[in-house]
Amino acid sequence: MRGLIWLLLVTIVLAAGIFWLFFAGDTPPPKPASPPPQQTETTAPEPVIPAPEIAAPAPAPEPVPPLIVDSFPANAQPRTDGWERVGDVGGHFDVLHLQESGAALTDGYPLVPDQVIVAKGWAGDHSLGIRFPDVLLTMCGRFVARAQVSGTRPDVAQAVHPNLQLSGWSADIFVGDLPTCAAPDLEAWAVVPGPRAALAALVGKHRINVVSGAAAREHVSAQVPVDQANYWPHKSVQMTVTASRANMRRCGNTTCAVVAQVDRGTYPAAVLDQVDGWSLVVVGDRAGWLFDELFKTAP
Numbered sequence: 001m002r003g004l005i006w007l008l009l010v011t012i013v014l015a016a017g018i019f020w021l022f023f024a025g026d027t028p029p030p031k032p033a034s035p036p037p038q039q040t041e042t043t044a045p046e047p048v049i050p051a052p053e054i055a056a057p058a059p060a061p062e063p064v065p066p067l068i069v070d071s072f073p074a075n076a077q078p079r080t081d082g083w084e085r086v087g088d089v090g091g092h093f094d095v096l097h098l099q100e101s102g103a104a105l106t107d108g109y110p111l112v113p114d115q116v117i118v119a120k121g122w123a124g125d126h127s128l129g130i131r132f133p134d135v136l137l138t139m140c141g142r143f144v145a146r147a148q149v150s151g152t153r154p155d156v157a158q159a160v161h162p163n164l165q166l167s168g169w170s171a172d173i174f175v176g177d178l179p180t181c182a183a184p185d186l187e188a189w190a191v192v193p194g195p196r197a198a199l200a201a202l203v204g205k206h207r208i209n210v211v212s213g214a215a216a217r218e219h220v221s222a223q224v225p226v227d228q229a230n231y232w233p234h235k236s237v238q239m240t241v242t243a244s245r246a247n248m249r250r251c252g253n254t255t256c257a258v259v260a261q262v263d264r265g266t267y268p269a270a271v272l273d274q275v276d277g278w279s280l281v282v283v284g285d286r287a288g289w290l291f292d293e294l295f296k297t298a299p
Helices: 003-027 156-160
Strands: 068-069 084-087 092-096 116-123 136-138 141-150 166-173 185-192 198-207 219-221 235-251 258-275 276-285 286-291 295-298
Touching: 003 235, 068 166, 092 185, 116 136, 116 185, 116 198, 136 166, 235 276, 258 286
Parallel strands: 068 219, 084 198, 092 198
Antiparallel strands: 092 116, 116 166, 136 141, 136 185, 185 198, 235 258, 235 286, 235 295, 258 276, 276 286
8 A cells, every 4th residue: 555655646646747858858947037218308399489470551541632723723824915905894803712611711811722712793784784705814914724614693683684693703723823913813804705815804803912832733724825815706797687677685685775776688697695585796786685586697
């Protein structure tokens, strides 16, 4: 029995030795400990600096348009010499005022060259209601401004002549254009048409006082130069009166006074105006309104 136990112990020892011999070398050696992970050094990102904002260029200022006036440039003002003055009154120079404020100007009011003054009035023939085309303003022996006669004036039509409904005029005058002289009176004249135009004085004038200084405001004249030969648009015609005698009246209405008469026949004449079946006719030294059915015209 004891021998059996020893035999069993020896067998176990031999088996252990054989196992160690064949399998102990196949066991992988223990892995060395891994070094601790290295800390990666991170660099903080560069701060982003925004580019400076470039301001958009300011828009260019709108160009200031030049003033449009009715005065002639100082270097282009013709003299009044050579113009005939007729005795009849041609209307009225009503008022002179500042354009900016509308304040009426008294004689001698101090003005500076950059200001604009406005002259206003009416023009027309008192006796026959002839509508004059233009008003010319003069100062120091020169034509300084021009205005067309086209404004509505019912007051004049009622008080002076019914054919002067459109007899108003207005002129914007740049003070820097005005000449200087010992008697700087601004006067207005109606242009009386004819083969050689004449001037009829308007009632009223204004003394101008321009203080020292230079004009700086840009301005442009809306008026063309004055020419006496340009004021006779009425062509001569041959007028044949068909009635035995035709009445020439103060206005185009049978209620108006008779101012002249013309007998049947053919005459050289000029037709100055036509309104509602009536014509303002000049025949020799006579002028008046004729009813259109009383005459015929031919070139």
